[in-house]
Amino acid sequence: MIVNVWDWRGGIKVASNKFSSKVKAISFAENGSYFVTVGNRHVKFWYLEVARGAKFKEPVPLTGRSAILGEQRNNYFCDVACGRGEMGDSTFAITKSGLLCEFNNRRLLDKWVELRTTSANCLVSGDEYIFVGCAEGIVRCFSPHNLQFITTLPRTHYLGVDVSKGLTISHMAAHPNNAKYPDTIAVSYDENNHKVTAVYNDHSMYVWDVTDIKRVGKSHSYLYHSACIWGVETYPTQGEAIKGVMPPGSFITCSSDDTIRIWNINPSMPGNTLYKRNIYSSELLKTLYVDPDLGFIKDTDISPQGGDRNDAPYDSRNGVRCIRVSPDGKHLASGDRAGNIRVHELQFLDELCKIEAHDAEVLSLEYSNPDTGHRFLASASRDRLIHVFAVDQDYSFVQTLDDHSSAITSVRF
Structure with missing residues (x-):
């Protein structure tokens, strides 16, 4: 229940503070002056007042300020990404219930948009796009400037697919009516190479090419065992x-x-x-x-909500x-x-x-x-x-x- 900030090159703890709630995700502002933590009914901004170049002796206490959540105050915030580029003053977070929220530079929950999914799991923010990974293999793309919906990335394989039949790319588009899909649980964005990588909870991984956001294609994909x-x-x-x-x-x-x-x-x-x-x-x-x-x-x-992973399934x-x-x-x-x-x-x-x-x-x-x-x-x-x-x-x-x-x-x- 402690948050620590490290100068990782020097191996020195710079700042630290006690914590009252469980942290699900954390994101640094692009300019490095603050970071944001999120969790259950919790969004908090932490400010670093460290004189650069001063000799570190004791870690300084961090100052934390809670965000103003308004009517979303009972939500579970499961991931956070500070804005990039022009949107460096904004902070984006998603709720388990399926909202993409934007906080302004006064820590106020300014606007939000529905993701239209049963559950949102992860997000990543770039200069021009925000990608949100959701249940059932869905990855949605929004504009950070106005939270306008841009596109949904293609679907992965459906669960139980016969990979040996997938000899042409058209096989990925033909899905049975009652198909189920893995949930997107992690997503990362390489802006220089226009690639979005998503990991799904059947332990598969897809790299999507977003060079042309209106025509996203699969760059690579890997299917692995999903248990020991x-x-x-x-x-x-x-x-x-x-x-x-x-x-x-x-x-x-x-x-x-x-x-x-x-x-x-x-x-x-x-x-x-x-x-x-x-x-x-x-x-x-x-x-x-x-x-x-x-x-x-x-x-x-x-x-x-679950505690540590126990080995009950095994x-x-x-x-x-x-x-x-x-x-x-x-x-x-x-x-x-x-x-x-x-x-x-x-x-x-x-x-x-x-x-x-x-x-x-x-x-x-x-x-x-x-x-x-x-x-x-x-x-x-x-x-x-x-x-x-x-x-x-x-x-x-x-x-x-x-x-x-x-x-x-x-x-x-």
Whole structure:
């Protein structure tokens, strides 16, 4: 509950003061003479009266002045940006309820405009534009001079999109009727290069080109796992005899977000497989959604009222816990945290079978070495059992080993 101001080059604390409320965001004025903090029912201007060049001995107390909020005094202010250039005297803030507010140089909430969104999360201010990141993938652009609405940036991918189908840019415009989108949670603006970068709460990132504000286009985009990654498997490199289904150098990951993803970071990836580069991400080739309801694809906990992030979501039974590629590179076995084993064939990622094998999370899977003349899949689980399945008999059940008295973390032939 303290605000500190540092001379970061010298590593010296210049000023400090006690604080009465939780700070959600902070922004320095362009001329460096004051900064503004915002939070729940809180907008405060802090003035730095530090003689430049004076030898710092003790930190000086900061003087803080509350903004005059008027009828918005009960709002939750979740981000703030001091004006730039001609608007250097103004300060812009957004409320969780979806207002963009402007404070004048007398700290008075002068005017505001509705963002038309269920919730606003972040904003950034430049000389000519203000960008506000909102729920459902929306980024709105306003003029700092008169708070006039200018444009809305394009939508991202919808949740659950099949990235491998996005071979042309038109795919980004075709969305199903009931599509849901990730929320914009951070936004930054590079005025020199006319780029706006937005981060969304499914952990994806887009760089938008705003050179022509009336025709904003996507410069880059990246889709990542939105929760912890439990396993990574490299695709085996075959001899000449077997033609690999995936491009060489591909690898597969599984995660607590209930997805399995296939990646390739080789810039000269051969195009003679079914896996092609797409418009959504230059590294991600394919996403397999194990949970059709996409319950864990968004970070839900960016709520301002919540305390520290606790790990409650990780105690639940969601997520793909382990993966293994068969030695011939044709099948992918995965075990989830509810004890199910799924086998997908790797060419089209069709599900071949789903086995409700264990009572607790599957911690390890292993295929037998083909040289033995047998083709088995073994699974080990927190339920203290090891199961063996026959690959060639449609993964029919062969045998259970129950000699362990505790969770089995790894199995190998």
